[in-house]
Amino acid sequence: MHDRVSPPSQAPNMSPTMSPEAAAAWEKRFTAALAEAAAADPAHDILHVRRVVHTAKALCAVECGRLDVVLPAAWLHDLVAVPKDDPRRSSASRLSAEAATGFLRQAGYPAELLPDIAHAIEAHSFSARVTARTLEARIVQDADRLDGLGAIGIARCFATTGVLGRPFYSEDDPFCETRPPDDGLYAVDHFYTKLFRTAETLTTEAGRAEGRLRAEEMRRYLSALARELG
Numbered sequence: 001m002h003d004r005v006s007p008p009s010q011a012p013n014m015s016p017t018m019s020p021e022a023a024a025a026w027e028k029r030f031t032a033a034l035a036e037a038a039a040a041d042p043a044h045d046i047l048h049v050r051r052v053v054h055t056a057k058a059l060c061a062v063e064c065g066r067l068d069v070v071l072p073a074a075w076l077h078d079l080v081a082v083p084k085d086d087p088r089r090s091s092a093s094r095l096s097a098e099a100a101t102g103f104l105r106q107a108g109y110p111a112e113l114l115p116d117i118a119h120a121i122e123a124h125s126f127s128a129r130v131t132a133r134t135l136e137a138r139i140v141q142d143a144d145r146l147d148g149l150g151a152i153g154i155a156r157c158f159a160t161t162g163v164l165g166r167p168f169y170s171e172d173d174p175f176c177e178t179r180p181p182d183d184g185l186y187a188v189d190h191f192y193t194k195l196f197r198t199a200e201t202l203t204t205e206a207g208r209a210e211g212r213l214r215a216e217e218m219r220r221y222l223s224a225l226a227r228e229l230g
Helices: 020-035 046-063 067-076 089-107 111-123 135-146 150-164 187-201 205-229
Strands: none
Touching (some): 020 067, 046 205, 067 111, 067 135, 089 111, 135 205, 150 187, 187 205
């Protein structure tokens, strides 16, 4: 049997498992690292990270993934924050993977796990176009994408729209019935250009099940919005 990953105060060992004590100790370190790299974007703040971690843990338990890979990858997946409208946006996950690897190496995390952690971080992003090759990468990817769906996904969509200074919807055609959607112009268009498609990209069984529920929540929201707009 492999040893468990140890708390940061002890000599770390490679492991497919992680004790609750070790997880709690490492999570304090991850939180401290994030405090130094806080994102100004409310859609990618520490609350987003905590939600992704919560979902990743749940998916990991159901899918029988390696928590010692999933946990640091979920915590550190947005370690380098790049705004949505920044030309470097497609490099954000790679930059985060590099920064996370450096942090984990210096912190004494098991070196054997670092490549899989880095891959899970790099593959989580849509814009990076990196295929998730491991179960753990698929778990982190699904956890991050699920946070763009459902009630919280709607909140994040409009938060980002506010940061970018764009209108909520087109007055002439709010729901893209006679025009192609353009989320560079309107928030509601983002539902059609990306969010509903996101639900179709989830790859774990548990992630897909949750994604269907959240996509339905978004459809109900659009129906309510249409009724209110008249």
